[in-house]
Amino acid sequence: MSTQETIRLYDNDAYATEFEAAVLSCEPKADTDNLYEVVLDQTLFFPEEGGQSPDKGVINGINVVDVQIKNGVIIHTVDIAVTENEAGSEPDKTKHGKTNIDKTKLDKISAGSHISGKIDWQHRFYNMQQHSGEHIFSGIVHSRFGFENVGFHLSDSVVTMDFSGVISPEDIADIEREVNVAITKNIPVEVTYPSKTELESLEYRSKIEIEGQVRIVTVPGYDVCACCAPHVKRTGEIGMLKVMNYQNYKGGVRISILCGFRALEAFRQKSQIISELMGIFTTNQEAIIDNVTKLKALNQSLKSELGSAKAEILDYKIASLPTDIDNAILFEADLDSNAARSCVNKLVEKYSGVSAVFTGNDEDGYSFIIGSKNVDCNNIAAALRNKLEARGGGKPVMVQGSVKAARNKIERVLDDVLE
Ligand SMILES: [Zn+2]
Numbered sequence: 001m002s003t004q005e006t007i008r009l010y011d012n013d014a015y016a017t018e019f020e021a022a023v024l025s026c027e028p029k030a031d032t033d034n035l036y037e038v039v040l041d042q043t044l045f046f047p048e049e050g051g052q053s054p055d056k057g058v059i060n061g062i063n064v065v066d067v068q069i070k071n072g073v074i075i076h077t078v079d080i081a082v083t084e085n086e087a088g089s090e091p092d093k094t095k096h097g098k099t100n101i102d103k104t105k106l107d108k109i110s111a112g113s114h115i116s117g118k119i120d121w122q123h124r125f126y127n128m129q130q131h132s133g134e135h136i137f138s139g140i141v142h143s144r145f146g147f148e149n150v151g152f153h154l155s156d157s158v159v160t161m162d163f164s165g166v167i168s169p170e171d172i173a174d175i176e177r178e179v180n181v182a183i184t185k186n187i188p189v190e191v192t193y194p195s196k197t198e199l200e201s202l203e204y205r206s207k208i209e210i211e212g213q214v215r216i217v218t219v220p221g222y223d224v225c226a227c228c229a230p231h232v233k234r235t236g237e238i239g240m241l242k243v244m245n246y247q248n249y250k251g252g253v254r255i256s257i258l259c260g261f262r263a264l265e266a267f268r269q270k271s272q273i274i275s276e277l278m279g280i281f282t283t284n285q286e287a288i289i290d291n292v293t294k295l296k297a298l299n300q301s302l303k304s305e306l307g308s309a310k311a312e313i314l315d316y317k318i319a320s321l322p323t324d325i326d327n328a329i330l331f332e333a334d335l336d337s338n339a340a341r342s343c344v345n346k347l348v349e350k351y352s353g354v355s356a357v358f359t360g361n362d363e364d365g366y367s368f369i370i371g372s373k374n375v376d377c378n379n380i381a382a383a384l385r386n387k388l389e390a391r392g393g394g395k396p397v398m399v400q401g402s403v404k405a406a407r408n409k410i411e412r413v414l415d416d417v418l419e
Pocket of ligand 1: 050131135225226227228229
C-alpha cells in the first residue's frame with residue numbers, strides 16, 4: 001500500500017463535492033472477498049477521525065464504504081462486488097480466485113489510473129451541521145465551567161459529548177438556548193493555521209501535542225478549537241441545535257445533541273409518536289402523561305386484584321386436595337414465584353411427604369419449588385437434574401429450579417424417586 005501522505009482537499013474547501021485524483025495503490029482488503037483499499041494522491045473524503053464518522057460517496061461510480069486515516073495516508077475502502085442489476089458483467093474467477101468480483105470495477109481503480117470522486121453531499125453537510133454545533137456548545141461549556149469535552153462521537157443518528165464535570169439540567173437548557181442564539185447571529189466560522197509561536201500564546205480547546213501544522217477552527221465570541229473536520233461557513237447554516245438527552249457519566253455528563261436537518265428529522269419522529277398517542281388516548285398532548293400514569297396505576301391495581309384472585313383459587317385447590325396422601329404435587333400454568341413459595345409452605349404444613357409446585361407449560365418448561373419437613377428435597381432435585389437436565393437445588397427442606405420437560409416426564413421422575 002502507498003505510504004505517501006494524502007492531500008486533504010476538504011481542508012481548504014468543505015463545500016467541494018467532486019474531485020480528480022491519481023490512484024497510488026489499490027489492494028484487496030484482508031479477510032474480505034469484495035472490498036479493496038484505495039489510496040489516492042488527494043481526496044475530498046473525510047476519514048473517520050476525532051470521533052466523527054467518515055464521508056460516503058463514490059470513486060469512478062464505485063461505492064466507498066469506509067474511509068480511514070493512518071499516518072496521514074487516507075484509505076478508501078470500496079466495494080467491487082457484482083451487483084444484481086449488473087448481471088451482464090462476468091464475475092472474474094480466474095485472476096483473483098474470488099467469485100463475486102466485478103472486474104470492470106476493479107480496472108477502473110487500479111494503481112496508476114485517474115479517477116473522479118464524488119462525496120455524498122447531504123451526508124457531509126449534515127455532519128458539518130452537527131460538528132459546528134458541537135463546537136459552539138463545547139465552547140460555551142468551556143468558558144462557563146472550564147470543563148473539557150473528553151469524548152466526542154458523531155454518527156449518522158446521534159452526537160454525544162462527554163464533559164469532564166457535571167452540568168445541571170437548567171444550565172444545559174440555558175446553553176442550548178445560547179447556542180441557538182449564536183446560530184441566529186450567523187457568525188462566520190474561521191479556519192486558520194497559526195505558526196508555532198502564535199499557537200503558544202493562543203487560548204484554544206483540544207490543546208494536545210500535534211505533529212505538524214495545527215488547524216484552528218474559530219467561532220468568534222464562542223469557541224476556539226484545534227480541529228481537522230469540515231465546518232459550515234456561517235453559524236446560520238447549523239439551522240438549530242437541540243439537546244436530545246443527558247446523563248451523568250464517569251464523574252461528568254454525557255450530552256446527546258442533534259443539529260440542523262437531523263434535529264428536524266428527530267422532531268418529526270417525536271411529533272409522529274405524540275400524534276399517535278393523542279389518537280390512542282383521544283386526548284391532547286398535555287394530557288398524555290396524565291393518561292399514561294393513570295393507565296399504569298390501573299394496570300398495577302388490576303395485577304394485584306388478579307394476584308389475590310389467583311391466591312384464593314389456589315387456597316381452594318389446596319383445601320380440596322385429598323387428605324389421605326403423603327405427597328402433594330401441583331402443576332400451575334401461571335404463578336409468580338412468591339405465590340408458588342407461599343403455596344408450597346401451606347402444602348408442607350398439611351402433608352408429611354413432599355410438596356411441590358411446578359409453574360409453566362410443556363412447551364416452555366417449568367420452574368419448580370419443592371419442600372418437605374421429612375424428606376431430603378436435594379434428592380428430588382438431583383433426580384430431576386440427572387434425568388431431565390433440570391437446573392437448581394437448595395437445602396434439604398426446600399429446593400427450587402427449572403426444568404425443560406413435559407409434565408408427564410416430570411411426574412414419572414417424581415413417581416420413581418418418591419416410591
Ligand atoms: Zn472539531
